[in-house]
Amino acid sequence: MEETGATVGVHDVSFDVNEGEVFVIMGLSGSGKSTLIRLINRLIEPTSGEVYIDDEDISKMSKEDLREVRRTKLNMVFQNFGLFPQRTVLENTEYGLEVRGVGKEERRQKAEEALDNSGLLSVKDQYPNQLSGGMQQRVGLARALANNPEVLLMDEAFSALDPLIRRDMQDDLLDLQEKMQKTIIFITHDLNEALRIGDRIALMRDGKIMQIGTGEDILTHPANDFVREFTEDIDRSKVLTAENIMEPALTINVEADGPNVALQRMRKEEISMLLAVDRKRYLKGSLTAEEALNARKNDKMLKEVIDKNVRKVEKDTLVTDIFDMISDSAAPLAVVDEEDRVVGVVVRGSVIGAMTDIDTKDNDSQSTTETEEAADKEGVSADA
Ligand SMILES: Nc1ncnc2c1ncn2[C@@H]1O[C@H](COP(=O)(O)OP(=O)(O)O)[C@@H](O)[C@H]1O
């Protein structure tokens, strides 16, 4: 500003958005989010730099080509819904197709399809002011999707809605996204919203990007003090999952190994329990030293002595839900994938660590002492 007399809206920002990704741009009011998203469809002309969709440089396109791209590839959903009050829901939804010159029959059919997808068909003949804010925003979204754009630009689309309706809208968007696999650039000033819906998040401040990464990246490896402070108040237990805090599991293959192998492994690792798996690492149970000794003494197979009631969680279980399971028992939980194969264990120490925000476990850093102690006590090594 001092040098040029101009407010710098966006400065030195560079990033890629992957096809089919929900890319969130987050930052406080005035950080440059709207300016940035408007550079993408050239509602604001960039002073310098390039914006590519596939191999086309939007920033160098003729007005005519740009209009075509806006009609067919890019659609924007605004915070204030942007609906025409004198048009019905159906007519609003048809609008983009109408502008594109799509015939009456076809555009009606496409619009109805989009409304149906969003559960709005029953209100198609109503006018926007007859609908709640949440419903209006749903119509705004359906209208954008009726055009079947490749890229959806959403500028604080949910920010004006009540928290509960907002949550519903986030769920709806995620459901729709599962079906449609659009590339979505979504702006919000709300970190919880960003974490909920973003595959990746770009955190902005003063027109610059402070950090780009997954929600977990940003929470567990903040790039600087600003990001750390920004994410400080987030309840990590509602974002982090079993997969984020698990330790490598020490296992015994009950199809191939006998009690001696099991006991030797426990001795070597200085632990008193192993997870029992089969050849394909499907979870079969747990095996304690006592059970292994029993098998050796009575000449039994490990299969016969394991405890089949081993407790387990799926890898995408939220830490907050794991806490409820682990708070009444010190035994570690097996972490399994969608097919019930063992991928790790969670011990109480790391659950509590994630809940209380002391330290969050990641695979390339040292475990906390607390985690190691907990792991030792509970018979599972903290290191592989
Ligand atoms: N048309 C404009 N003229 C001058 N300054 C603007 C204009 N639009 C936005 N700004 C300024 O640019 C900065 C970024 O604004 P904006 O992109 O709207 O932020 P956000 O969407 O993150 O709230 C702010 O300082 C804002 O005051």
Ligand SMILES: [Mg+2]
């Ligand atoms: Mg804005």
